[in-house]
Amino acid sequence: MATDTPLRPADSAAFDEDRGQSRPAPAASGWAPRLRRLIGIDEPLLAWVPEERARYTWYGVLVVNTALLGALSMVLALSSFRSDLPLAAVAVVAVLWFWVVLALDSWLVSSTHGTSVRKWTLLVRFFLSVLLGLFIAEPILFQIFDKEIRQEIAVGNEQKVAEYRGLLVSCNPTDGASTTDRPECARYQLKVEGSPAELARQIKSNGDRAAALRTQVVGINKTLGGKQSTEQRLCGEKYWIWRGGVRDVTITCERARRATSEYEKNSKIKTYERQLEDLVEQGQALAARKDRAADDYQPLLQKAIDDKTRQRAAALDTDGILTRAHGLKEVAGSDGFALFLTIVLHLLLLCLDAMPVLAKVLSGATTYDTLLGARHRASRTLYGEELQVQHACARLEHDVQRHHVEVDSTDRKSRLEHEYQRARAERAAAERAELEARMGRIMRARGVRT
Template sequence: MATDTPLRPADSASFGDDPGAARPVPRAGGPAVRLRGLIGIDEGLLAWVPEERTRYTWYGALVVNTALVGALSMTLALSSFRSDLPLAAVIAVAVVWFWVVLAMDSWLVSSTHGTAVKKWSLLLRFVLSVLLGLFIAEPILFQIFDKEIRQEIAVGNEQQTADYRGMLVSCNPTDGASTADRPACLGYQLKVAGSPAELAAQIKSNTARTKALQTQVDAINKTLDDKMSAEQRLCGKANWIWRNGVRDVTITCDRARKDSSEYRRTSKVDTYEKELSALVAKSRTLTAKKDTAADAYQPLLQRAIDAKTRARAADLDTDGILTRAHGLRKVAESDGFALFITVVLHLLLISLDAMPVLAKLMSGATMYDRMLGARFTASSGTYTEELQVQQECARMEHEVQRHGVAQDTTDRMRRLEHDFQRAQAERAAAERAELEERMDRILRARKA
């Protein structure tokens, strides 16, 4: 009867009478193994539960799909926001992002294997998956609603440009009146030369300066006329005197002439009169300009407003990520179907990225997880026993070393004692021989 019993390998077990149910089954090969390897599956352990192979193969496929969608999303983002980048740079960045998403998702899934994973840990991994899905969804949404977003941005920029032009027109009246007292016009005032208001202010200032200078010149001339009158009176023929046989002016006349000449020089009346003449001429010129300023100022102001408006329109962003995000928000707010597509796409990509973690939360621990947990427990126990064996071996080795040291110490102490006793005996024999030799010498000396 014993010879009729079939023999099995020591590492194999059979479930029932089906020969195909032998465990472990031969290891598989091909792309499925690589997909499972991405999520940290041990093929040796999975060979004991081959029924789980399909589940974990699709887990790996989900991770690869998420990384591919992330690479596509990054490509679309770079094509939309940085159209100046060369194709090689876009491909390089997309490949790097593919690897980053693949590594992150692989870690998220591989860290959920086993029975020791806590629910809160799975929730944290789910939150990370949600964030990754949100980041991947935005560039795809930008591409789907590209036409609507561009139209919304164009309308918004046109409105901003129109508002800016309206503020320029409001804060820069055609008569050139100042709007500095209006806080809303801060930063909207234009400096255009030749406005009627500016010319009126210049005429007013020039007139005031002319009047002040005229008053000053009149006072100087009055004083100078008084000095000239005094000079003429003191230097008249009635005041001449005889000097060296001829008629001459007096010293008082010389002083009056010197005083009038010195006053004319120090008072700068000639300079003031020239300046007054220039101010009068400038007043006539400004008055003439003011008469024609109303017709000439308006075209200059209009050109300045047009230039500022064009510069403002050129400065407005049309392709920035924040601008497109605001455009997408406005599109979603203005159209119910666009909002529905936005929400659905976000949920789809979030679900795609979080599907492995969601599957773990919904399905609970699999047979593979339980076997992995059992192996963890067995490995932990084996490692603990190994540590205990190593500790016991180390202790026994220390005991042997301690005993050897004790035996060696005893043996050395015995040899030292033997050497000491032998040295004492040799010294005693040497002393006796020396005493006997001395006695012999003494006896021989007495006999002699």
């Protein structure tokens, strides 16, 4: 009978036992499925090819390792560049960066599943992973070459400070001579009071002002002396006159006196003389200061140079990312082996960071990719057929609706026609009844007259 016919050959059970697994394989448990879920693996589909579970598990391990490496890189970066941050803030930022790297690598790997993925898309994803790797690798390289970088930064800063101090000394001579005619000294000139040259300029300026004021005072005194001589001459005894029986001066004498008094008042001779005396005293004081300036100016200048040098040294960066990057470049450029080691470490860290996508590129399409591609094609085919069925059903539904509308329209037209004919018959009957009533009234009117 048909029910007695075996579904499989007798030796097929032994064949399944040799294979050790059925298709699909039983669902896996533990941490391995969670790792595979990170990279977008469909466990029911992978159950048809359980031989590839280990491969995709290690893909998930690579993604987690890259995220952990990124978190470690962020911790090293923050501890190097922002040592003032509290430990809790560093931990929060590291966890967030771990999540960002994990999400990005998970998307990069999960987007490569399926045979429909083209090689150029894999290269684009690999390029993105390399960019991410560069950001992760640099802080680790800074930490590996930390001692050499700090030494290079210290030497460079010492050289910068020495050059700065040399310019300060060159642009600020001990005799206080001006260096404004030197373009390189535009930003390195110090203002120190009491320099011999400055005092000499002040003495010269004071002498020029005193000489100009002395010339002005001499001119005013000369004019005032002339007016006083004229006054004395016009007010002499030979010009006296008798007025009221008393000898008195003339009106001309009185005018001369008023002119002398007004000129003395308007010329401000007293003020100018006091200013001249102050300038003379100030010149004497400046001359005394100049005699002592040679001993007092040099310590003040040296202190100003030392203060500026300390400020310059304190302002130089020692832990900034650009400073450390420049230091790493100097370390790599100063020694061939250091350059070789830097390149090797760069490549190693980049390969570690890009390993999830790199492993996918190197391994090529797997059986799981083939099955997933087949599922995608089947899904597209089924979806296309579903759309066709929906389109056919919608078209039939539209035909039914159209027929319903046509039937309903025909029925409504019939009812309208019937109502119209009935109304028309009623109007005709009413008109006949009205005509008959009129004829009856006419006939009755004629019968009465006859």
